[in-house]
Amino acid sequence: MENDKGLLLVLSGPSGVGKGTVCKALREKMPQLVYSVSATTRAPRVGETNGVNYFFKQKSEFLHMIEQDQLLEWAEYVGNYYGTPRKFVEDTLAEGYDVILEIEVQGALQVKEKFPQGIFLFLAPPDLAELESRIVGRGTETEDSIRNRMEMARHEIELMDKYDYVVVNDEIECACEKIQAIITAEHLKKDRQIHKFRKWLAKGV
Amino acid sequence: MENDKGLLLVLSGPSGVGKGTVCKALREKMPQLVYSVSATTRAPRVGETNGVNYFFKQKSEFLHMIEQDQLLEWAEYVGNYYGTPRKFVEDTLAEGYDVILEIEVQGALQVKEKFPQGIFLFLAPPDLAELESRIVGRGTETEDSIRNRMEMARHEIELMDKYDYVVVNDEIECACEKIQAIITAEHLKKDRQIHKFRKWLAKGV
Numbered sequence: 490m491e492n493d494k495g496l497l498l499v500l501s502g503p504s505g506v507g508k509g510t511v512c513k514a515l516r517e518k519m520p521q522l523v524y525s526v527s528a529t530t531r532a533p534r535v536g537e538t539n540g541v542n543y544f545f546k547q548k549s550e551f552l553h554m555i556e557q558d559q560l561l562e563w564a565e566y567v568g569n570y571y572g573t574p575r576k577f578v579e580d581t582l583a584e585g586y587d588v589i590l591e592i593e594v595q596g597a598l599q600v601k602e603k604f605p606q607g608i609f610l611f612l613a614p615p616d617l618a619e620l621e622s623r624i625v626g627r628g629t630e631t632e633d634s635i636r637n638r639m640e641m642a643r644h645e646i647e648l649m650d651k652y653d654y655v656v657v658n659d660e661i662e663c664a665c666e667k668i669q670a671i672i673t674a675e676h677l678k679k680d681r682q683i684h685k686f687r688k689w690l691a692k693g694v
Numbered sequence: 695m696e697n698d699k700g701l702l703l704v705l706s707g708p709s710g711v712g713k714g715t716v717c718k719a720l721r722e723k724m725p726q727l728v729y730s731v732s733a734t735t736r737a738p739r740v741g742e743t744n745g746v747n748y749f750f751k752q753k754s755e756f757l758h759m760i761e762q763d764q765l766l767e768w769a770e771y772v773g774n775y776y777g778t779p780r781k782f783v784e785d786t787l788a789e790g791y792d793v794i795l796e797i798e799v800q801g802a803l804q805v806k807e808k809f810p811q812g813i814f815l816f817l818a819p820p821d822l823a824e825l826e827s828r829i830v831g832r833g834t835e836t837e838d839s840i841r842n843r844m845e846m847a848r849h850e851i852e853l854m855d856k857y858d859y860v861v862v863n864d865e866i867e868c869a870c871e872k873i874q875a876i877i878t879a880e881h882l883k884k885d886r887q888i889h890k891f892r893k894w895l896a897k898g899v
Contacts, residue, residue, distance in 0.1 A: 611884070613891075646891045654879070655887035667882055674859070674879035677872055679816070682860035686818075686851045 493685065495523075495582040496675055497604060498589045500668070501597035502612035503645050507658050511612060512591040515665050519672075523581045525590040528554065531569035544574060562592070562599035573600065587672060594648050601651065608675055610668065611652035613645070615659040698890065700787040701880055702809060703727075703794045705873070706802035707817030708850050712863050716817060717796040720870050724877075728786045730795040733759065736774035749779060767797070767804035778805065792877060799853050806856065813880055815873065816857035818850070820864040 500512055516522055528544040530551050539545050546554070551570045554560050563572030573590060581588050590600065590607075601609055649655055654671055658664045675681070705717055721727055733749040735756050744750050751759070756775045759765050768777030778795060786793050795805065795812075806814055854860055859876055863869045880886070 642891075646888060649884060649888055649891065652884050654882045655884050656882055667878060670875040670878035671882060673872060673875035677859045677861055677876060679854060679857050679860050683851065683854055686847075686854065 493585055493676070493681070495585050495587040496672065497525075497578060497582060497607040498522075498587060498668075498672065499597050499600055499607045499609045500589060500591045500612060501594055501610065501652070502658075503614060503648075504593060506612045506614045507661070508591050508593075508612055511658060511661055511664050511668070512589060514661050515589065515668055518665055519669065521586065523586045523588045525573055525578055525581075525588050527571055528560070528574050529569060529571045531571075544577075546570075558603075561590075561603045562596040564596060575603070578604070598648075598651060608654070608671065609652040610654045610656060610671065611649045612664070613649065613655055613657045615657055698790055698881070698886065700728075700790055700792040701877065702730075702783060702787060702812040703792060703873075703877065704802050704805055704812045704814045705794060705796045705817060706799055706815065706857070707863070708819060708853075709798060711817045711819045712866070713796050713798075713817055716863060716866055716869050716873070717794060719866050720794065720873055723870055724874065726791065728791045728793045730778055730783055730786075730793050732776055733765070733779050734774060734776045736776075749782075751775075763808075766795075766808045767801040769801060780808070783809070803853075803856060813859070813876065814857040815859045815861060815876065816854045817869070818854065818860055818862045820862055 500508055500515075502508055512524075516524060526540060526542070526544060528546050528551060530546055530548045531543075533539065533543070533545050537543065548570065551563075551572070554572065554574070555563060559575050560572035561575050561578060563570060565571075573592070573596070578588050578590070592600065597609060600607060656664050656667045656671075705713055705720075707713055717729075721729060731745065731747070731749060733751050733756060735751055735753045736748075738744065738748070738750050742748065742750075753775065756768075756777070759777065759779070760768060764780055765777035766780050766783060768775060770776075778797070778801070783793050783795070797805065802814060805812060861869050861872045861876075
C-alpha cells in the first residue's frame with residue numbers, strides 16, 4: 490500500500506524566540522521527522538557534510554536554482570546565499586515522511602506563497618503573552634519603553650495572522666507536546682484520510 | 695482575564711462503531727470536558743436526574759423548543775423526542791469549557807447546519823479500514839456479501855466527507871489519544887489565539 494504523503498511543518502517566529510532549541514528538542518522526540526536541509530553558497534566548515542548540514546553550492550548554481558524556481562525561499566546574508574530547495578522537501582514528503590523547516594518570519598512567508606499546503610506554526614515569545622501584566626503592572630518601565638514593546642508586539646501579532654497555529658514557547662517540553670499534537674491532528678484531517686478509503690474502495694469494485 | 699471560549703466537539707460515526715465507549719473513556723481522561731445533556735420527552739428512569747442525564751420535558755415544551763429553534767438537532771424514536779438544547783451548549787462554551795456531543799450521523803449533520811463552528815469528528819470502524827485486505831484476501835466471502843459490505847462502506851465514506859477529522863477506532867486508548875491531540879491542536883489554531891493577543895494589545899494602548 491502506498492504511503493500517505495508527509496506534511497511540511499514550518500516552524501517560525503520572531504528572532505530570539507527559541508525556534509532552534511524547540512526544533513532540536515522536537516527532532517529528538519520524533520526521530521522520524523526529517524529536517525529540511527538548506528542550500529548555501531558559504532564554504533563548508535570543518536565537520537559539515539554536504540546534504541546533511543547544507544547543500545553546498547557555487548554562486549552560479551544557486552542563482553540558477555533561483556531562476557528555475559527550485560527554492561521555496563531564499564535570502565542573502567553577509568554576502569552568502571541561503572535557501573530551501575523545493576526538491577528535497579517534495580521528495581521527502583512523497584516518501585511519506587513529515588518535514589520540519591525552521592525559519593525566520595520573512596522566509597516562512599515566502600514558503601507560504603510557494604507551498605501553501607504547509608502547516609505554518611508561529612512560535613510566540615512568552616513575554617508577548619506576559620506583556621499585558623507588565624503594562625498594567627506597577628509602572629517600573631518608562632512610557633517610551635512600553636511604547637516600543639507595544640509597537641514590536643503589534644508587529645509580531647500582525648505577522649502571526651499569516652500562520653495556521655500559534656504556540657507560546659513558555660516551556661520547551663510543553664511547546665514540543667503542543668507541536669506533536671498539531672502534527673497528529675493534521676494527519677487525522679478528513680482530507681488526509683478519506684482518499685485512502687476512497688482509493689481501496691475504487692480498487693475493490 | 696476573560697476565559698477563552700470552549701470548543702464543541704461532535705463525536706459521531708456509524709452505529710456500532712463504539713462512540714459511547716470512546717466518549718466515556720475520553721471523559722474519564724478529561725474530566726474538564728463537559729458532556730452535552732440532551733432533552734427528551736421520555737419519562738425519567740430510576741436514578742436519572744434532570745439536568746444531568748437528560749433535561750426531561752413535556753411534549754408541548756419540546757415542540758415549543760423546536761419551533762423556537764432552541765435545539766441544535768432533534769429526532770423522534772419510538773414515540774419519544776430527543777434533542778440537543780442549544781442554550782446548554784452555548785452557555786458552557788461561553789464559560790470556557792469544551793463540550794462533547796456524542797451523536798449518530800444524521801444528528802451530527804443537523805448540528806453542522808446550525809453550529810458549523812463545531813469540530814466534527816468521524817469515528818470510523820476498523821473493519822472499514824480492513825475491508826480491503828478482506829476483499830483482496832482469500833475469497834472466503836460470497837460475492838453478494840462483499841458487494842453489501844462495499845455498498846455500506848461507500849455510504850459511510852460519503853458521510854465521512856462532511857466531517858473535519860477521521861479517527862479509526864481500532865483501539866480505545868489510541869483513539870482517545872488522537873482525539874485529545876485534535877482538541878489540543880484546535881485550541882492552538884491561530885484564529886483561537888490571536889484575538890487574545892489583540893485584546894490586550896487594544897487594552898494596553
